[in-house]
Amino acid sequence: MKTYSTAASLRAALNAGKRAGKTVAFVPTMGNLHEGHLRLVQRARQHADIVVVSIFVNPLQFGANEDLSSYPRTLAADKEKLFAAGAQCLFLPQVNEIYPEGMDSHSKIAVPELSDEHCGASRPGHFTGVATVVAKLFNIVQPDTAVFGEKDFQQLSVIRKMVRDLCMPINIIGVATARAEDGLALSSRNGYLNAEQRRIAPILHQVLQETREAIACGYDSYSKLEQHAKISLIKAGLESDYFAICDARTLRSVTPDTEEVVILAAAKLGSTRLIDNVTLNVNPSADWGMLAAN
Template sequence: MKTYSTAASLRAAINTEKRSGKTIAFVPTMGNLHEGHLRLVQHAKQHADIVVVSIFVNPLQFGANEDLSNYPRTLAADKEKLFAEGAQYLFLPHASEIYPEGMDSHTKISVPELSDNHCGASRPGHFTGVATIVAKLFNIVQPDTAVFGEKDFQQLSVIRKMVSDLCMPINIIGVATARAQDGLALSSRNGYLNTEQRSIAPTLHRVLQETREAIACGYDSYSNLEQHAKISLNKAGLKSDYFTICDARTLRPITGDTEEVVILAAAKLGTTRLIDNVTLNVNPSADWGMLAAN
C-alpha cells in the first residue's frame, strides 16, 4: 500500500493506473477504522481494480462545540488494517493541503433541502462541510465508484444528490450498517462510551426495530410512534435528539407516493452522539400501510 499526502502525487499515481485500463474505487474516511470501514473497502474491491482510501478528519464538518480535538486518531493501526484488506493507495493529506487558504475563504458546496432537517438541523453547517470535502476528494481521486456506509443515511443521501446535481460520473454505493452482536451500529464514537453506557446504547437500534415492526403491521400514526420512541429512549437513559419516520428518497414526511420509508434517529448518551436508521420497502401491489421490513 502506497501513501500520499498531496493531491498532485496521488493523482499522478492514479492516472498511471487509469492509463493501463484500471478502474478506481474510493473510500473516504476520518480514520479510527473499525469493521464497518473495512467492509467498505471489501465492497470497493469487488467493484474496481484499484482501491483508494483517504483518512482526513475534516474540520469543516465539526461545529464549535463538537469533538474535533478529541476525535480518535489511530493512524498506525489504521494503516495495518488497510494493508491487510488489500487497499492499494492511502491518501493522508494535512489540513493545509485541503484548505490551503483556510476554511473561511474556501469554496463551499451546499446541498439544499436534504441537508436541512434531522442531523442538519442539529448540526448547522455539518453537511456543507461533508459535501465540500467529499466533492474535493472526488476531484482529486476521480474515482469510477465511491463507497459509503448506510449508517449515515442522510449523509449518503446528500452525497448522492450532489453527485447527481453536479453531473459527477461516479457510481455511489451504499453498504449496509455493520453492527455489534447486540445491534449497536459500529462507530468510531462508540469508543467514548463507558461500560454502563455501552450496555444502554443498543436500545437505540431496538427502538428503531420496534417502530419498524409496528409500521410493517399496519400502524400508521407516525407522530404517535415517534413520540413513543422518544419516550422509550429517554427512559433508557438516552437523550433523544430526533426520531423521525420519513420518505427515504426525500427525507420529508411520508406521502402516498413514498416507495421506501426510513426511520432516522439520533440520541446522546453522556457526551456521545449516536445515530442509526432502519428502512422499510413499500409493497406497490398492496394497499398503503402494507409494508415489508427490510
C-alpha cells in the same frame, strides 16, 4: 499499500493506472477504522482494480462545540487494517493540503433540502462541510466508484444528490450498516462510551426495530410512533435528539406516494452522539432500487 500526502502525488500514481485501463474505487474516511469501514473497502475491491482510501478528519464539518480536537486518531492501527483489507492507496492529506487558503475563504458546496432537517438541524453547517470535502476528494481521486456506509443515511443521501446535481460521473454505492452482536451500529465514536453506556446504547436500534415492526403491521400514526419512541429512549437513559419517520427518497414526511420509509434517529449518551436508521419497503411492487433494511 502506498501512502500519499498530496493531491499531486496521488493523482500521478492513479493516472498511471488509468492509462493502463484500470478502474478506481474510493472510500473516504476520518480514520479510527472498524469492521464497518473494512466492509466498505471489501465492497470497493469488488468494483474496481485500484482501491483508494482517504483518512482526513475534516474540520469544516465540525461545529464550534463538537469533538474535533478529541476525535480518535489511530493511524498506525488504521494502516495495518487497510493493508490487510487490500487497499492499494492511502491518501493522508494535512488540513493545509485540503484548505490551503483556510476554510473561511474556501469555496463551499451546499446541498439544499436534504441537508436541512435531522442531523442538519442539530448540526448547522455540517453537511456543507461534508459535501465540500467529499466533492474536493472526488476531484482529486476522480474515481469510477465511491463507497459509503448506510449508517449515515442522511449523509449518503446528500452525497448522492450532490453527484447527480453536479453531473459527477461517479457510481455511489451504499453498504449496509455493520453492527455488533447486540445490534449497536459500529461507529468510531463508540469508543467514547463507558461500560454502562455501552450496555444502554443498543436500545437505540431496538427502538428503531420496534417502530419498523409497528409500521409493517399497519400502524400509520407516525407522529404517535415517533413520540412513543422518544419516550422509550429517554426512559432507557438516552437523550433523544430526533426520531423521524420519513420518505427514504426525500427525508421528508411520508406521503401516499412513498415507496420506502426510513426511520432516522440520533441520541446522546453522556457526551457521545449516536445515530442509526432502519428502512422499510411499503410498496412491494416498487422497482426504483430499494435499499436493504439495516
